Amino acid sequence: MRERMYVNTFWASVSIVLLLVAWHLLAVLLDKEALPGPVSSFTAFFRELPGELWGHFWISSYRVAASLLISLVLAVPCGMIMGREEKVDRLAAPMIYVIYPVPKIVFLPVLMALLGLGDVSKIALITLVVFFQILVPIRDASRSINPAVVNSIRSLGAGRWHLYKHVVWPAVLPEMLTALRIASGTAIAILFISETISSQEGLGYFLLDAWSRYSYHDMFAGIIALSLLGFVIYMALDGLERYLCPWKYV
């Protein structure tokens, strides 16, 4: 077990080193101011981090984490119920299908008018996007649970509550984590856009500001921070999966 962890860490390091080397070569080859190499970008990153950058990083992390959490709390129960209760599904599914394909970013002006320019409107927008990205796969997973499993548990005397607790919830868990992985990428993209529009805080703002100052080192420091944010979320989800789905790791 421990050995495997070392092996994994080793290959993760190799992979990141390769990426940095490729970046470096590309920067050297192109030799453009707009694409600084990793050395100067990381220098800028560590120079900015104790100052302004950390604050922006923190705010962006908090916004993404809060949105993911809220979406999860809303979408997982809704998805499980829609997948299992036909009547609810018949009423709710058309709504979902109508709203799902609309790019939610178009609601940003409405949300900003209603909820202001601060955290709340941004979190609401990301939640709106991520909610559907989690809801739909959870609903499908909960619907496709093998009826024989459900019947054999019902034959033990299980009512609705027991079914949700012992069957539906564990059955949709892996799906939930997969959906979250995909959604976290979208969440960061939406966060970025929302932070570039009339905003004074967050990595989106930091990047745009650096760009407008033609400070490409700072811009790449911001990009590093963004990828770090994604990486942290990814690692957290990995840990969560190990913790929540131990039967998948035997």
Next chain:
Amino acid sequence: MHDGMMLEIKGLSVGYRQPKGEVPALRDVSFAVPRSGTCALIGPSGCGKSTLLYVLSGLLKDFGGQVIVDGAPVTSLRRQTALILQDYGLLPWKKVYDNVALGLEIRGVAKDEQRERIRRVLTEVGLWEMHDRYPSQLSGGQRQRTGIARALAMQPDLLLMDEPFSSLDALTREHLQGLLLDIWNSKRITVVLVTHSIEEAIFLGQKIVVLSGHPGQVIDVVENPRVGQKGYRKTTEYHILTSQLRDKLEQVGTVLNLPG
């Protein structure tokens, strides 16, 4: 109510509602199983054997005719009826122990008693050492034994099994058939099992109900009182009955795939 019939089925008909109309699954099925008896249901694929078990378990309530379990019509799930389905009974996210505990948990049995009963039934089926494993870490036979343990933990008086041993290799199958007979001998549970195998039906069913297909109807009920006697498999009677039953199934054009 000590002697008499555990199961009485009179004129049972079941249809599945489909978009194109009702598909009949069982028609006018009647037979009875005495208390502490065993009964094997045999018939071609799709003839309604599983459907019949669902009705007996109380899961399927939409049927015509009369089904009486232990003197009372089945209207819903019955506490002392245990159902074991072929492959799907165990939850992959629960360890053996927790899978066996599930029925007790659902029925709110106190933890102390749960622990005691689970240890007892898992020991009985020879799986106590495996209690900390997930189903994916078990062999097919061990999984099926876990399913049996879960049913036994509920202390049933009626055990319904849907092709319990059909996915196992011959040796494991014979071993588990023996285990089932041992359990039946010591607890005198009424057992109804669905099978595809003529040999299994004769080895385990004191009463063998032969069904025809589409919709399922009872063709014959064969009495087979020597079930459970030592060395029954090696007797001439067993072999004669085997070929008689095979003839019967062939007569009605029933092609069964016979495991060796």
